[in-house]
Amino acid sequence: SSELTQDPAVSVALGQTVRITCQGDSLRSYYASWYQQKPGQAPVLVIYGKNNRPSGIPDRFSGSSSGNTASLTITGAQAEDEADYYCNSRDSSGNHLNVVFGGGTKLTVL
Amino acid sequence: QVQLVQSGAEVKKPGASVKVSCKASGYTFTSYYMHWVRQAPGQGLEWMGIINPSGGSTSYAQKFQGRVTMTRDTSTSTVYMELSSLRSEDTAVYYCAREMGTTTPYYMDVWGKGTTVTVSS
Numbered sequence: 001s002s003e004l005t006q007d008p009a010v011s012v013a014l015g016q017t018v019r020i021t022c023q024g025d026s027l028r029s030y031y032a033s034w035y036q037q038k039p040g041q042a043p044v045l046v047i048y049g050k051n052n053r054p055s056g057i058p059d060r061f062s063g064s065s066s067g068n069t070a071s072l073t074i075t076g077a078q079a080e081d082e083a084d085y086y087c088n089s090r091d092s093s094g095n096h097l098n099v100v101f102g103g104g105t106k107l108t109v110l
Numbered sequence: 111q112v113q114l115v116q117s118g119a120e121v122k123k124p125g126a127s128v129k130v131s132c133k134a135s136g137y138t139f140t141s142y143y144m145h146w147v148r149q150a151p152g153q154g155l156e157w158m159g160i161i162n163p164s165g166g167s168t169s170y171a172q173k174f175q176g177r178v179t180m181t182r183d184t185s186t187s188t189v190y191m192e193l194s195s196l197r198s199e200d201t202a203v204y205y206c207a208r209e210m211g212t213t214t215p216y217y218m219d220v221w222g223k224g225t226t227v228t229v230s231s
Contacts, residue, residue: 001172033217035155042205042224043147043155048217086155090216097160097169099145099216104154 002026002091004102011108012077020072020105022087029092032070034063037084037104046085047072074107082109112136114206114222121228127194130225132206139187140164143211145218146180146191148202158204161189162211196229203227 004024012018022032031050035043045054047063060075070089074081085105091098117131132144146158159170161180168180174193182189193200204225207218 031215033215035218037155042221043207043218044221045217045219048219049215052215054219084154088155088157088218095169098171099157099160101147101155101157 001098002089002093002100004032004087004089004100006085006087006102006105008103009106009108011110012074013110014079015076017073017075018077018107020074020085020107022070022072022102023068024089024100024102025068026089026092026100027065027068027070030089031065032063032087032089034061034070034072035086035088036081037086043086077107077109079109082107112208112220114208114220116204116206116222116225119226119228121230122196124197124229124231126196126229127192128196128227129190129192130204130206130227132189132191132222134187134189134208137208139184141210142208144180144182144189145207145209146178147205147207147218149205149224150199150202153202156202158191160209160211163187163189193227196227198229201227201229 034047036046037043051063062073064071087102091100113135115133161168163182179192207221
């Protein structure tokens, strides 16, 4: 099966911009979707498709993709954005119903 | 509103089985696929499998093949995930999450709150 690779940890100063990346072969075939997870809570979808935000997600969250890399950008990070972020996509090898998750990135807002 | 309500926490002994339920409401049950994702303590998200509530077809992660069974009951809009031959490493929070599934892009837009399964002798 495919793999998605994320940096384990990233930090950003309050109000600055941070990019979280996700790499994997499956991203050449499928868009990544991005999930925010705070301690003790279920994941929440923040970005999907080319660059779509579900209702209620602030517009400081955006997504992009190039080749085998997808990125989640937070422009003007806020304290409440401190969380774990996961990417996922369909698996481009084998059964295309299968899904693969990245290992997650812990975002610290300084 | 759209909701996925999961069953309560479970404590099981090694070798036993556990069956977790996820009851959907607020949308047409058969129009969305359902995924199961788990998270061990302090670890990341791990995809377990997917079920199409419309016909009941499933696909499981290779890691869980032979140990996991996903089923659905359309009369109650509920999906189930049963994991057998439990071991301590199966201690985790188990989530259900829906996905439109039939068109790209694919994404899990609604998640249950999770069910904690503890495997301990």
